[in-house]
Structure formats: structure tokens, C-alpha cells
Amino acid sequence: MSLKQQYINGEWVTAISGETRDIINPFNQEVIATVPEGNDQDAKAAITAAREAFDNGEWSSTPATERGAIVRKIAELIERDKEELARLESLDTGKTVEESRGDMDDIAGVFRYYAELADKDGGELIDSPVPNGISRVVREPVGVCGQITPWNYPLLQASWKLAPALATGNTLIMKPSEITPLTTIKVFELIEEAGVPAGVANLVLGAGQTVGAELASNGDVDLISFTGGIVTGKKIMQAASVNVKKLALELGGKNPNIIFADADFDIAVDQALNGVFFHAGQICSAGTRLIVEESIHDKFVSALVERVKKFKLGSGFDEETQMGPLISADHLAKVEKYVETGVKEGATLAVGGHRPENSDLQKGFFYLPTIFTDCTTDMKIVQEEAFGPVITVEKFRTEEEAVKLANDSIYGLAGGVWTSDIAKAERCVAKMRMGTVWINEFNLYFPHAPWGGFKQSGIGRELGKLGIEEYTETKHIFQNLKPEPINWF
Known part of the structure; x- marks a missing residue:
């Protein structure tokens, strides 16, 4: 593909340094695009543009109904270009094109949801403590927002940040993952086409160590929204503390999926597989702890193993493919090391545990779906996020033990409970320390339900009404209609 560019202050530009990066197809390691490799200088240029655009007030003072109409137009353009976007997403990430098409429907839905919310919050009147007083609370845009997105769901995660930021009148600088930027570039073309003013939405490409670090530390950025790994998230928190900017962090999870004996066995097996092996396990909410x-x-383990052995691995553009490759050589090596650790710790490898031997898969970053049994919570493979197609299985005898195991983690993003006893399910849910808990379901999300985690899974929420509140500040305004002297002094 031809050179893709950055979008700063309404212009498509190359990197100031002139450096570029090749984007690799994880299925066969072919170069699918070349993009600018921005750095802190590009980030500073975008921050300046966003700061000036916010301070001049053009976008924030645009009537909320008009902002909502533009956000809705972006949704319509995504639907128009759904096939192109899905193709780019599958080329970039290796996921099946069927999954990418579903992502595009979800993404358009996110933009539509926040378009509808744009003009729905007119503030509130609260009781005045004095006669002739009017006391009201309004929400105003935060200001300049730095947004950093991951490589696993590039455009989906971008939509969770772009739509509420634009709907509430903020300006923004987005930095997608340096290895999966293609659909984000494309959606910025649609943002321009929809009529978002210059400087309001800016796109900088490059590594987290340069672009991301500048966004986190720069005093002209009022908020950082980051989705990614916990190590990077902690670094962003430290950098943001210098100027005490607002933070919204989603830092992954090690998500438990509790299966009681009275659950519908076949459905629980099926959803346990879907909960982990969709997109080769590269999902922050994957139910990797059974x-x-x-x-x-x-x-249950025998049923899982029997199904797993039949998985069809291959190109995301092959309609028979059920699971594609991992994202990169580095990530493949990380998953391999994780599995080696599990073996050393004494877990039993029930299936998988190595790369496939098929000759047609050797160029790609493929790894067989893997299941470990005889796992305990003191093992690294139970505590640490592999972000790959690996399940660990633990046993329990009592309801209390199941909940205790589920909560034994630094993470608290999501979890699941499978049982036909609804009272038991509700008892478990009440004690599970996670931002989302599913009962007889796993990995379902939708735009109007909040998403985020407890503990070290992050700070704040995306999606739902809480997702739009992240991009606003609360202001109390008091007006005295009949001021009188106090005569204190």
C-alpha cells in the first residue's frame, strides 16, 4: 500500500524526522503498508494544534446537537466503508474478516450511541441554601485529550475514546499502536469527511516511548485515556502526575470463568472456548482462568480438549478459519515463554503448547490453542496475563472456594459464573471484585453498558453514560439574584 500519513491540524503530514515504519501482515509477514514514524516533535505539534483549537472555543461552543450530528455522520461513513475497514483490520491484526465485520458494526454503534447522548445533559438545578439564589451544576469538556490505543482491537478501542471525546466538545490527539494503525488512519479520513474542524482531532503515529510519553507528560494535555498493559499504564500514571492530569486507564485482566456442576454443560463448554480463543486469546477480557x-x-476438560483439537487455524480471509495468528514475532515469543513457565511450574499440558506444524502456517505467527490443568493460584500462568490462546484450569469444591479463587488476582476487569441456580449466581456476583460479571454468558459488551475494572485493571470507565462523563469536568455555578451586604467587617 502507498504511504499512510499523520493528521495534524487538518493536514495530512509525514513525520518531522522523515522516518517511516513498515506494517507487517501477521499471517505471512508481508509488508502491507508504510507509515510515518512520528516522535515527540510530532506529538508536540499535534498538542499545539489541539490546544489552540480548544482554546479558541469553536468546537466546544458548537451546539451539542450539531456536534452530535457530526458524530452520527462518522457512524454512517463507517457503515458505508465497512468492507474496506474490515479488510484493513484483518490485514493488520490477523483476525478473521468475519470478526472484523462484526467489529465495524459495533464501532458504528458506539459513534451512534454517543451522538445521541451529545445533547442529553443540560445540567441540573440543586437547592439553593439562600433565598433568591440559583445553584446549578453543568458539565464542560475536559479540554485536550491524549488517547493511546492497543493493537488487539485497534479501531474498536479507538471508537470508545473518539466518540465521547468529540461528542462532549473536547479536542484530541490519538496515538494508535505503532503496529496496527491502518484502520485508525482510515477513520481519521472519515472524521475529516464528516466535517470535524481542523485541530480538533489529530493523529500521530509512532512508538509509546516517544509519542505516548510526550502525551502523558505534556502540560497542555488535560486528560490521558490509555488502553494497554499494566507496566505501561503505571509509567503513564507517573508521567501524568507531574501536572496532575486526569486519567482513564484500562490495563487488562486475568479473568476468571466459574463453571458450576449444575450449569448447562454443552453451552458452558462452547462459551468457555469462545471466551478465550476468539482473536487467538488477544482480548483483555478473555476468560483465561477456568x-x-x-x-x-x-x-469438562476432556470436552474442551476434544473441541480444541479440531480448530482450524489459517488466514483471516479464509471462511473456514476459526483462529488466526498472534500479532507479531515478539508476542509469539512471549506466549511461548509463558507456556514454558507453566510446564516448569508443574501444570499439566492437556493440549497444544507449541507452534503448528502445518507447512502453510510457517510464515505466520501462529500458536496452537493450549490448555493447562492442575493449576493453582500461586503459579505465574494463573496470575499473569499471557494475552494469547492459553487456558488455565483450576478446581473447586464449594461456592466460597470458587469466589475466593476468582478474586485471587491483582486484576479485576471481568469474570463469569455458569450455573442454573440464580440465587447462587447472585451470591457469587455480589462478592466478585470485577468491573463486569456475566451470568451464563461471557465477553458480551454493548455501547450503553460501562466497561472498566477494579484493582489494577485500571481507573475510570469507558462506554455507557460513565464513558462520556470521563471526558467532562463538573462545574458548580451559583447566582445570587438579589445580593445584599453582609456587614461582617
Whole structure:
């Protein structure tokens, strides 16, 4: 593909340094595009543009109904270009094109949701403590927002940040993952086409160590929204503390999926597989910790293994493919090391645990779906996020033990409970320390439900009404209609 560019102050530009980066197809390691490799200087230029655009007030003072109409137009353009976007997403990430098409529907839905919310908050009147007083609370845009997105769901995660920021009148600088920027570039073309003014939405390409670090530390940035790994998230928190900017962080999870013996067995098996192996396990909410009641443990594991052995790995553009490759050589090596650690720790490798031997998969970053049994919570493979197609299985005997195991983690993003006893499910949910808990379901999300985690899974929420509140500041305004002297002094 031809050189893709950055978008700063309404112009498509190359990197100030002139450096570029090749974007690699994880299925066969072919170069699919070349993009600018921005650095802190490009980030500073975008921050200046966003700061000036916010301070001049053109976008923030645009009537909310008009902003909502533009955000809605972006949704319509995404629907128009759905096939092109899905193709780019699958080329960039290796996921199946069917999954990418579903992502585009979800992304358009996010923009539509926040378009509808744009003019729905007119503030509130609160009781005045004095006669002839009017006390009101309004929400105003935060200002300049730095947005950093991950490589696993490039455009989906971008939509969770772009739509509420634009709807509330902020300006922004987005930095997508340096290895999966293509659909984000394309959606910025649609943002321009929809009529977002110059300087309001800016796109800088490059590495986190340069572009991301500048966004986190620069005093002209009022908010950082980051989705990614916990190590990077902690660095962003430290950098942002210098000027005490607002933070919204989603830092992943190690998500438990509790299976009780009274659950619908076949459905629980099916959803346990979907909960992990979709997109080769490269999902922050993947149910990679199966916690199975002892009486059905062996039967459940056998059913999982039987299904896993039949998985079809291949190109995302092959309609028969069920699971594509991992994102990169580095990430493949990380997953391999993770599995080696599990073996050393004494977990039993029930299936998988190595690269496929198929000759047609050797150029890609493929790894077989893998299941470990005999796992305990003191193992690294149970505590640390592999972000790959790997399940660990633990046993429990009692309801209390299941919940204790589920909560034994530094993370608290999501979890699941499978049982036909709704009272038992509700007891478990009440004690599970996670931002989202599914009952007889796993990995379902939608735009109007908030998303985010407890503990070290992050700070704040995306999606839903809480997602739009992240991009606003609360202001209290008091007006005295009949001021009188106090005569204190």
C-alpha cells in the first residue's frame, strides 16, 4: 500500500524526522503498508494544534446537537466503508474478516450511541441554601485529550475514546499502536469527511516511548485515556502526575470463568472456548482462568480438549478459519515463554503448547490453542496475563472456594459464573471484585453498558453514560439574584 500519513491540524503530514515504519501482515509477514514514524516533535505539534483549537472555543461552543450530528455522520461513513475497514483490520491484526465485520458494526454503534447522548445533559438545578439564589451544576469538556490505543482491537478501542471525546466538545490527539494503525488512519479520513474542524482531532503515529510519553507528560494535555498493559499504564500514571492530569486507564485482566456442576454443560463448554480463543486469546477480557467444580472437572476438560483439537487455524480471509495468528514475532515469543513457565511450574499440558506444524502456517505467527490443568493460584500462568490462546484450569469444591479463587488476582476487569441456580449466581456476583460479571454468558459488551475494572485493571470507565462523563469536568455555578451586604467587617 502507498504511504499512510499523520493528521495534524487538518493536514495530512509525514513525520518531522522523515522516518517511516513498515506494517507487517501477521499471517505471512508481508509488508502491507508504510507509515510515518512520528516522535515527540510530532506529538508536540499535534498538542499545539489541539490546544489552540480548544482554546479558541469553536468546537466546544458548537451546539451539542450539531456536534452530535457530526458524530452520527462518522457512524454512517463507517457503515458505508465497512468492507474496506474490515479488510484493513484483518490485514493488520490477523483476525478473521468475519470478526472484523462484526467489529465495524459495533464501532458504528458506539459513534451512534454517543451522538445521541451529545445533547442529553443540560445540567441540573440543586437547592439553593439562600433565598433568591440559583445553584446549578453543568458539565464542560475536559479540554485536550491524549488517547493511546492497543493493537488487539485497534479501531474498536479507538471508537470508545473518539466518540465521547468529540461528542462532549473536547479536542484530541490519538496515538494508535505503532503496529496496527491502518484502520485508525482510515477513520481519521472519515472524521475529516464528516466535517470535524481542523485541530480538533489529530493523529500521530509512532512508538509509546516517544509519542505516548510526550502525551502523558505534556502540560497542555488535560486528560490521558490509555488502553494497554499494566507496566505501561503505571509509567503513564507517573508521567501524568507531574501536572496532575486526569486519567482513564484500562490495563487488562486475568479473568476468571466459574463453571458450576449444575450449569448447562454443552453451552458452558462452547462459551468457555469462545471466551478465550476468539482473536487467538488477544482480548483483555478473555476468560483465561477456568475455575471448574471438581465433580465435572475431568469431563469438562476432556470436552474442551476434544473441541480444541479440531480448530482450524489459517488466514483471516479464509471462511473456514476459526483462529488466526498472534500479532507479531515478539508476542509469539512471549506466549511461548509463558507456556514454558507453566510446564516448569508443574501444570499439566492437556493440549497444544507449541507452534503448528502445518507447512502453510510457517510464515505466520501462529500458536496452537493450549490448555493447562492442575493449576493453582500461586503459579505465574494463573496470575499473569499471557494475552494469547492459553487456558488455565483450576478446581473447586464449594461456592466460597470458587469466589475466593476468582478474586485471587491483582486484576479485576471481568469474570463469569455458569450455573442454573440464580440465587447462587447472585451470591457469587455480589462478592466478585470485577468491573463486569456475566451470568451464563461471557465477553458480551454493548455501547450503553460501562466497561472498566477494579484493582489494577485500571481507573475510570469507558462506554455507557460513565464513558462520556470521563471526558467532562463538573462545574458548580451559583447566582445570587438579589445580593445584599453582609456587614461582617
